[in-house]
Amino acid sequence: MTRIESRPILAVGLAVAILVYVGCSRTNPSRPSGTGSKDVVATSSDSATPPANAKLFADWKGLQGAVAITGEMDGYLDPCGCTAGQLGGLGRRYDLFEKMQNQKISFAKIDLGSLTKYPAGERGGLEQAKVKFETALKALESMKYDALALSAEDLKLGIDHTLSVYLNHKDQLKVVSANAAFAPALASAFEGTIRESVVTQAGPYKVGITAVIDPAAYDKLKDPQRDTLVLKPPEEVLPALLSKLEATTDIQVLMVQGPPELAKKLGEAYPGFEIVVSKSEYADPMHDNSPSQIVTVGQKGKYVGVVGLFEPIKEKTPETRFHLHSLTAARLRNAEPMRALIDEEMQGQLKTLGIVENYVRHSNVEAPAGAAYVGAEGCKSCHPNTFARWAGTGHARAFEVLIHNPKDAKRVREFDAECISCHTTGFTYNTGWVSSEKTPYLKGNQCENCHGPASKHVAEPDNLKFREAMHRPPELADKGGMCIKCHDEDNSPKGFDFAVRYGQVAHKGMDDYQDSRVHKGMTPEQARAAK
């Protein structure tokens, strides 16, 4: 009989147990636990977030410093639009910078400007655009930006307004323009508000940063305060400035606030600028990571361009490599400081200032004179089946999701005119949405957003003129842009097919009007109370 030696078995058993333990406890930090190999590659729709200690630029061997470039945020403090899967947002930008800092990457941060685009035409109106602009400046300050280029778009808030805001931020944020200066009479009052250039450090390198604004773009501003600034052609100021920067810095950066052709022209004329930041022709720039003097970072703040600085091959100028980073939820978090700034501080300001309540309203051109908004409850008693159909749609819950966001409870937008414009009824019109207290019957996207204010029709249901004024044939809804003004590129990014979506809300012939009571006129109050 063979004698079984127990100690070697125990030893091997112990080793196996340790192996099993070690093997099981090892967590691959590059992927969420429990995922298979197919999940390794994140896509824009992924919700998994990489660990904070994952290394950036691992393939950039010998990286010594970097310049992070942003610009053309165009008013998008949050990821573009209100639906999932969108790129951009200050929160993710902050997170990216924080990750770079945590990995001891020394980098400069510059912004091309155009924090806003058409402020007067923004969905939330000019006053809200001003609050958003100041919030954006605060965000850049908190991210410790080294330079912000002066832009014609940002001056569209009103030249004096924007410059006065810059004046009040001049100690925290450096606004740069080499070819724009205050008129001599104002120079001392606004001293230090606009700088010719800025010098900062990125790793071992001194980075000289300047910017120019296209004088033609400035001239197009129809602003009576245009004489506040005096502009020179970029070609008049750049040669001397470039020489000065070349003598004192290792790498020179030029931001061009003008058409891309101007950036190209200036880049060719002044090759001493190793990096020329140009405005983008496209919201999503071509994904070319090859080294180039001209750098674009797209529009709507969706991307951050990073120029890596490496050991110089010859002379003192560092070698460069470029990478365009998409700001996606898959890889970046909405950093808390930015969330607090936008969700709490800015929303608090919008509430305090009463941006929604005090919005300057006007008449609805297509409605009968004097017609007022009644609310869907006022339609219900005569159109019960139509009402029931609407009540089952997302349109009816549109306001609810603004204050109880199912995806993010902290994201409350009750006082944000941009959001209110599509989530309530009659906003921007006289007698339309004002607030939950004053117009509770206009919550959500109701009947009158398409059909117009109904009080005249409610008062005289058989008046054919009033009835006709509320008629909305599908072709008008489609070609008149009634749906896509909210279901636009940003807010229905994966497409809005009118033929499909109209079918989901169409309600022709759902009610009959045999009951004599439906032909009796009512006041809006009576209509809302009627059963």
Add this chain to the structure above:
Amino acid sequence: MMRWIIFSVVVVVFAGIATVASTYFASSSPIELVPTAQEKPSGPPGEVTVDGELLHQFGVMSQQSDGKFEWTVTNKGIGDIILEKGESTCSCTIANFGDGHLSPGKTTKVTLNWNTKGNDGKYSQRATVLVKNDPTKQKLDFQVSGTVVPPLLTMPREPMVQFLEIANDQPHSREMVIFSIDRPEVKLTGATSSNPALVDVAIILLPEKEIKILQEHIGQVQKVDIKKAAKVVVTVKPGAPLGAFEEEVIVTTDHPQKPRYSLQVGGKVTGPITVTPERVRLLDVASKQGDSQTLTVWVRDRKTTKFTVEKKPKDFDVQITAVAGQAETNARKYQLTVKVPPGTPPGTVADEIILKTDHPQASEVKIPVAVFIRAS
């Protein structure tokens, strides 16, 4: 026995080293912000090729239309290739390409769809396909670009008529030219203002000479043959009440894709004195440190105006001074400095500053104040 113990210790040590090493190398792999397939190839390598350029130009497209382009992808290598969907820009979709498995010598189609929706102008869209088991390529960036032309175009391009600040002692007009490229003879059939008492609107056909200029201007970008164009003239009448205004003008047209065109009209009617920013807004002041804000006061049509601070929030310091060195013009700027001194008690200040002036048309100027002072 000792040999068994040594063997088990060696196994454990090796396992530990391997685990630590693999953890280290995994943690130093990049966060690929542009994702790439990260798996190491196994077996013989594949070689992915695409017929033609990865960038396809759709050219000029109208709004609400679909663009679709198909590429043929071939595996010219000796091993299998796996294709997976990667990231795509907001509004671009890429059609499925089977299970993504591509044997040597086989081809598959990659289709990229894009709907122009309500876009206007140049666009570029991208969809990435991740490639596994090709040592030379980790991804393919399929791109489309082109220009979307809306049914009606305007000059200037901004989608609103903006007056910024205007005085109410005379009428002020802005013009917007409207024309169509896909329907060169488009007619503007009418225009209605939301407030005819304040905003007047008229349609004027553009004379041939001006159409030519317009055509030359647009022709720099694309070839066009504009037959008709009209300008919408929006006038804010004199006597408008002070303050901001927002109105709407609806223009009707005979363009089947755009029967109505809504123009937002906005601005601010001001008196002879303007303050920018319009209000004092300091919403995060530390009581201990205090804070300040400077506003610019602009007086139109007057060399010198005397200001006195009639009312201000308690504890605040308010000074107004003329900007020195201004030329003897008929417009003059002043700086109003509002200081919240250190030690001002915490709380919310919703008040106003009233400046008395000797200006004959504006005896006082009111500036709203919104300040929040926190304790720490």
